[in-house]
Amino acid sequence: MKLNDMVNVAAxxxxxxxxxxxxxxxxxxxxxxxxxxxxxxxxxxxxxxxPQATTAKQLADLRQALAMTAMHVNVVxxxxxxxxxxxxxxxxxxxxxxSLCDSSPTVERESVKNL
Numbered sequence: 621m622k623l624n625d626m627v628n629v630a631a632x633x634x635x636x637x638x639x640x641x642x643x644x645x646x647x648x649x650x651x652x653x654x655x656x657x658x659x660x661x662x663x664x665x666x667x668x669x670x671p672q673a674t675t676a677k678q679l680a681d682l683r684q685a686l687a688m689t690a691m692h693v694n695v696v697x698x699x700x701x702x703x704x705x706x707x708x709x710x711x712x713x714x715x716x717x718x719s720l721c722d723s724s725p726t727v728e729r730e731s732v733k734n735l
Contacts, residue, residue: 621675621679622671623646623665623666623671624646626669627643629679634658636655636658637661637662638658639654639655639658640653640654640661640662648662648663665682
C-alpha cells in the first residue's frame with residue numbers, strides 16, 4: 621500500500637486529514653496547522669509507514685497507533701472531567717475561586733491503570 625492510499629483510507633473516515641495532506645504531491649501541507657486531528661493522523665501515518673510491509677500489516681499498525689492515540693485522549697478527557705467535577709463540587713457553578721484539581725502526573729497514571 622502506498623502512503624497516499626493510507627491517507628485516503630483515513631480521510632474516508634475523517635475529511636480533516638485532507639486539510640493537512642496535499643493529494644497532488646503526496647506530502648503533508650506546508651504552513652500553519654489547520655486541523656490538529658488531521659495533522660496528527662497524517663503524522664501518525666508517516667511515522668508508521670513501511671513500504672516493505674504488507675497492506676494488512678500497514679493497516680494493522682495504523683489502527684494500533686490510532687487506538688493508542690484514542691486511549692491517551694480518553695485519559696486526558698477523564699482527567700479533565702474529574703477536575704471539572706471537583707471544581708464544581710467545591711467551588712460552585714459560578715466558577716469563582718481556585719480549582720481544586722490535582723495536576724500531578726499521578727492523576728494520569730491512575731487513570732491509565734483503570735482502562
